[in-house]
């Protein structure tokens with residue numbers, strides 16, 4: 001087992017389990033965790049023994065409850081767009097394009113950056129306790145780690161519009177029906193189920209799987225401008241009164257009051 005400050009990496013045969021380990025903050029993604037995830041994915045992808053990576057969250061409550069709001073609440077628009085651009089490159093696009101298959105094992109809340117991270121994985125399995133959503137507009141900002149692009153790819157434009165506009169969460173049952181996750185299993189079966197999928201994958205050619213990932217992803221590259229537009233719009237939100245109110249309200253543990261709402 002390898003321990004990073006905010007991550008655990010366990011290897012068993014051809015499988016590696018990567019656990020995001022900040023349970024007191026519901027595994028929220030701060031800058032340090034994003035960097036550690038990048039480093040861990042690089043190391044596992046370089047490890048010829050490892051044929052499948054399972055990504056999950058520690059504790060029984062959350063996969064990841066989003067980007068760490070306390071780190072960006074006072075950012076300027078420029079810092080906001082840098083945050084999105086850097087995060088997309090270092091982690092979200094990086095995972096999506098990794099040659100080693102990555103399965104998200106969603107064990108609880110997957111919100112904001114947490115759902116965006118699960119969506120960047122090659123596919124998703126969730127426990128019956130999981131709850132998923134992109135609540136950014138309730139904070140006066142938009143998803144900035146690829147959520148405006150990957151959610152419509154996975155569930156269709158209309159459903160993505162509704163989920164993002166309402167900031168609502170959906171449960172695992174609805175997520176299966178939407179095609180956001182491939183399987184829903186009882187909490188205690190989540191990791192064993194992902195292991196059995198990993199075992200099955202590990203019997204196949206890693207070289208061919210790497211090329212299949214590349215070819216499948218290539219079919220979705222026609223919306224590259226969408227990612228750039230997301231980064232610009234995400235940054236612009238940081239200059240608004242709504243963003244100040246939304247993030248301050250979260251950190252003060254009160255409901256945001258947007259003008260006219």
Ligand code: COA
Pocket residue numbers: 024025026028065066067068069070109111112113135136139
């Ligand atoms: N960023 C920073 N801290 C976060 C966080 C986030 N995205 N999500 C949760 N936390 C922290 C809380 O501030 C709290 O810390 P504290 O104990 O030091 O005060 C701790 O994690 C536990 O969260 P809490 O809100 O007390 O748990 P809960 O069970 O009442 O509610 C959620 C769970 C997931 C509904 C709630 O934490 C939440 O709404 N989180 C933010 C989700 C979000 O908007 N994500 C998108 C970010 S862009």
